[in-house]
Structure formats: C-alpha cells, structure tokens
Amino acid sequence: MAIWVLILSAAIGAVCGIWLHVVVFTILSVFVAIVYLLTAVLSGLSLASTFIWIMMLSTALGAGYIASHFVCYVAHSRAHKAKHRHSELESGTKYLHDQQHP
Template structure:
C-alpha cells in the first residue's frame, strides 16, 4: 500500500510539473501537507508518524516534479540537436570548388 501511495504521489508531482510553476507547486504542496497534518491529528495518529508521512509524500511529489522537468529537458535538447544537425547538412560545403557544378 505504501508503495502505491508514493508512486501515485510521484505521478501527481510529474503531472503538476508539466503545468504548474514551481512557486504554485510549492504552495500547493504546503497546503496539502497542512491538510494531511490536520486530518491526522484529528484522527488521533501520532505526530512522529504524521511527520514521517508528510516528508515521504512531499519527497515523492518533488521527485515527480523534477523527473518531469528532466524529461522535458532531454526531449527539448534532443530535438534541438537533431534540428541543428539537419540544417548543417542542408547548408552544403563552405568551399568554392565543392559548390561548382562539373
């Protein structure tokens, strides 16, 4: 159960990484953590257990957020390199004798 909760939290962080600015994501994470803390205290869970869960869930959210940014960076740089290499091939040679027709 714990594994699925952390995987779901990381997936939510990855989706948030696509659309949300880092400040908005941080505020949202703090609000969710405060809500979880309040709910856990009302439910009678221990403060240490609650703090551990908040740290684990926040770390999973942040890991998903960072992973989505890394993935976007990798995709963007590969596309840029492919575009750059393609344009260099179309540019032709810089030497005059290579450009002349026989």
C-alpha cells in the same frame, strides 16, 4: 500499500510539473502537507509518524515534478539537436571548390 501511495504522489507531481509553475506547486504542496497534518492529528496518529509521511509524500511529489522537467528537457534537447543537424545537412559544404559544379 505505502509504495502505491508514493508512486501516486510522484505521478501527481509529474503532472503538476507539466502544468504548474514552481511557486504554485510549492504553495500547493505546503497546503496538502498542512491538510494531511491536521487530518492525521485529528484522527489520532502520532506526530512522528505524521511528519515522516509528510516528508515522504513531499519528496515523492518533488521527485515527480523534477522528473517531468527532466523528461521535457531531454525531449527539447534532442529536438534542438536534430533540428541543428538537419540545418547543417541542408547548408552543404563549407568549402568553395566543393560547391562549384564542373
């Protein structure tokens, strides 16, 4: 069960990474941690267990956020590289004697 919670938290972080600015994401993460802390304390869970879960959930959220930015970076880099390679092929050769026709 705990693995699914962490996977879901990472997925939520990945979706937030696409749509939210890092400052908004940080504020949202802190707000979620505070609400979880209050809910856990009011339901009678121990503080040590609650802090461990807050750290794990925050780490999963952050990992998802970073992973989505990494995927976007890789996609952007590959598109830029393909565009650069395509423009080199269209420009032809650099040497003047290769550009002249017989």
